[in-house]
Amino acid sequence: xxxxxxxxxxxxxxxxxxxxxxxxxxxxxxxxxxxxxxxxxxxxxxxxxxxxxxxxxxxxxxxxxxxxxxxxxxxxxxxxxxxxxxxxxxxxxxxxxxxxxxxxxxxxxxxxxxxxxxxxxxxxxxxxxxxxxxxxxxxxxxxxxxxxxxxxxxxxxxxxxxxxxxxxxxxxxxxxxxxxxxxxxxxxxxxxxxxxxxxxxxxxxxxxxxxxxxxxxxxxxxxxxxxxxxxxxxxxxxxxxxxxxxxxxxxxxxxxxxxxxxxxxxxxxxxxxxxxx
Amino acid sequence: xxxxxxxxxxxxxxxxxxxxxxxxxxxxxxxxxxxxxxxxxxxxxxxxxxxxxxxxxxxxxxxxxxxxxxxxxxxxxxxxxxxxxxxxxxxxxxxxxxxxxxxxxxxxxxxxxxxxxxxxxxxxxxxxxxxxxxxxxxxxxxxxxxxxxxxxxxxxxxxxxxxxxxxxxxxxxxxxxxxxxxxxxxxxxxxxxxxxxxxxxxxxxxxxxxxxxxxxxxxxxxxxxxxxxxxxxxxxxxxxxxxxxxxxxxxxxxxxxxxxxxxxxxxxxxxxxxxxxxxxxxxxxxxxxxxxxxxxxxxxxxxxxxxxxxxxxxxxxxxxxxxxxxxxxxxxx
Numbered sequence: 173x174x175x176x177x178x179x180x181x182x183x184x185x186x187x188x189x190x191x192x193x194x195x196x197x198x199x200x201x202x203x204x205x206x207x208x209x210x211x212x213x214x215x216x217x218x219x220x221x222x223x224x225x226x227x228x229x230x231x232x233x234x235x236x237x238x239x240x241x242x243x244x245x246x247x248x249x250x251x252x253x254x255x256x257x258x259x260x261x262x263x264x265x266x267x268x269x270x271x272x273x274x275x276x277x278x279x280x281x282x283x284x285x286x287x288x289x290x291x292x293x294x295x296x297x298x299x300x301x302x303x304x305x306x307x308x309x310x311x312x313x314x315x316x317x318x319x320x321x322x323x324x325x326x327x328x329x330x331x332x333x334x335x336x337x338x339x340x341x342x343x344x345x346x347x348x349x350x351x352x353x354x355x356x357x358x359x360x361x362x363x364x365x366x367x368x369x370x371x372x373x374x375x376x377x378x379x380x381x382x383x384x385x386x387x388x389x390x391x392x393x394x395x396x397x398x399x400x401x402x403x404x405x406x407x408x409x410x411x412x413x414x415x416x417x418x419x420x421x422x423x424x425x426x427x428x429x430x431x432x433x434x435x436x437x438x439x440x441x442x443x444x445x446x447x448x449x
Numbered sequence: 450x451x452x453x454x455x456x457x458x459x460x461x462x463x464x465x466x467x468x469x470x471x472x473x474x475x476x477x478x479x480x481x482x483x484x485x486x487x488x489x490x491x492x493x494x495x496x497x498x499x500x501x502x503x504x505x506x507x508x509x510x511x512x513x514x515x516x517x518x519x520x521x522x523x524x525x526x527x528x529x530x531x532x533x534x535x536x537x538x539x540x541x542x543x544x545x546x547x548x549x550x551x552x553x554x555x556x557x558x559x560x561x562x563x564x565x566x567x568x569x570x571x572x573x574x575x576x577x578x579x580x581x582x583x584x585x586x587x588x589x590x591x592x593x594x595x596x597x598x599x600x601x602x603x604x605x606x607x608x609x610x611x612x613x614x615x616x617x618x619x620x621x622x623x624x625x626x627x628x629x630x631x632x633x634x635x636x637x638x639x640x641x642x643x644x645x646x647x648x649x650x651x652x653x654x655x656x657x658x659x660x661x662x663x664x665x666x667x668x669x670x671x672x673x674x675x676x677x678x679x680x681x682x683x684x685x686x687x688x689x690x691x692x693x694x695x696x697x698x699x700x701x702x703x704x705x706x707x708x709x710x711x712x713x714x715x716x717x718x719x720x721x722x723x724x725x726x727x728x729x730x731x732x733x734x735x736x737x738x739x740x741x742x743x744x745x746x747x748x749x750x751x752x753x754x755x756x757x758x759x760x761x762x763x764x765x766x767x768x769x770x771x772x773x774x775x776x777x778x779x780x781x782x
Binding site for chain 2: 295
């Protein structure tokens with residue numbers, strides 16, 4: 173049972189570490205987050221409601237959530253593929269490719285945004301051929317999605333890599349020797365084992381995208397109702413010294429993210445229990 | 450032994466630095482983005498002037514951000530002795546917190562604006578679309594670049610310049626001005642978050658036929674783009690007055706009030722005005738203006754007080770939530 177194992181843990185210092193963890197979380201995460209709704213407290217319920225249900229703000233939720241979702245899905249598919257290739261195959265330059273994965277973490281987001289805009293603008297290296305095919309990227313929701321794919325890429329790969337490394341090759345061999353086809357091995361043996369980590373990576377990429385500002389404002393074009401993301405609207409409120417309006421939108425975004433993360437965590441718990449069973 | 454020598458040297462150096470710091474006055478100037486080059490030159494000139502006048506050293510540090518973002522940092526506790534921002538509205542917002550007197554704009558000559566600028570057009574080399582004045586900007590099919598007035602101070606001047614132009618035409622009214630600006634905005638494919646970003650969109654990305662910009666930004670862009678773009682001056686534009694002010698409470702607390710005031714007053718001196726003009730801001734001083742008359746096109750200008758009864762009102766009518774800009778982007782309008 174987990175309770176007894178905690179009490180009889182061979183590692184001492186449970187109380188100290190627990191107290192430290194709680195205090196740390198409170199200072200770093202909880203207090204700033206509690207401060208948010210407190211700041212909106214000054215505006216009253218009807219003003220809050222009017223702010224967060226304004227058609228333009230609603231449109232920004234739609235833009236933010238759909239682009240974030242699509243970006244997280246793309247990263248989910250290609251992140252799985254990339255993680256698999258990086259762990260299972262050895263090829264020249266693998267370590268270098270592996271090191272490249274983390275660059276979106278390290279690059280200032282504004283730099284990423286400007287670079288991507290240069291590439292995908294109608295006169296850019298990638299943007300020009302695409303524009304000739306009738307697919308404009310920069311200054312459209314597609315452009316926002318591209319920026320979000322870029323910044324979300326490491327999340328899926330980095331959460332999947334250790335899990336793929338720990339995959340027991342014998343399991344696959346056993347399945348194959350019992351007559352499973354390759355597709356069956358992937359679907360029935362490997363994927364169920366990867367689901368929890370995969371979902372975590374997806375959730376992290378998704379959550380990161382929802383709050384992204386720096387890399388998106390340059391490529392989005394910020395056209396009202398079409399390519400305005402919620403973070404941009406928060407900045408526009410701040411420009412008018414409307415702190416409570418800005419925090420109102422932030423509270424809504426935060427609630428949406430929190431609910432999504434809860435749902436994904438629940439899904440993850442469910443799928444890892446299923447694997448264990 | 451060697452370690453001891455090292456430690457002593459370090460200690461002596463530290464003491465020397467501390468001593469120097471005590472004899473040196475430091476000012477922090479919170480400004481907006483396009484003034485970077487201007488104040489770099491001006492700060493050096495002022496330090497020289499102050500040394501000659503009082504024998505004391507002064508170093509001025511700069512902090513640059515969008516005008517509104519700079520104002521917010523000062524409100525939130527950035528200890529800037531002076532603010533030099535893009536619009537009076539942003540300094541008004543600081544004044545509302547009590548950091549400086551509400552009548553700050555009357556304390557220095559000419560609305561506390563030692564230099565002015567205006568709004569001009571930047572077009573492609575040779576002006577292929579033949580853009581000469583504001584009405585050319587609302588022609589169907591033309592593509593106009595201007596940043597979002599919700600986040601950019603410069604874009605607010607652009608918007609008001611267009612509005613004011615329409616208002617000043619024969620039979621001009623609020624309704625006709627609104628219609629003019631609506632048609633202009635229909636030609637805008639991208640609303641960047643700041644003036645520099647819009648310049649980049651126009652010059653580097655090659656998007657748009659015309660950029661509406663600060664005159665000083667336009668000059669910088671022409672120099673940057675090596676002749677690929679050129680300036681077109683409209684028949685009528687707005688007089689942009691970027692104001693400056695001492696942040697009383699901060700300066701009093703740091704004991705820098707006298708030098709902070711001298712710092713701003715020196716901007717009005719012939720030397721200060723010279724630096725201003727060299728950086729493509731329009732000088733106030735008549736003799737300096739005469740000297741640089743060839744660099745600044747003669748354009749009829751209206752002020753924000755004449756046509757919009759000041760910044761507070763303009764902000765509320767046009768740029769606040771639900772203002773004319775938002776109305777023009779309402780779905781179905």
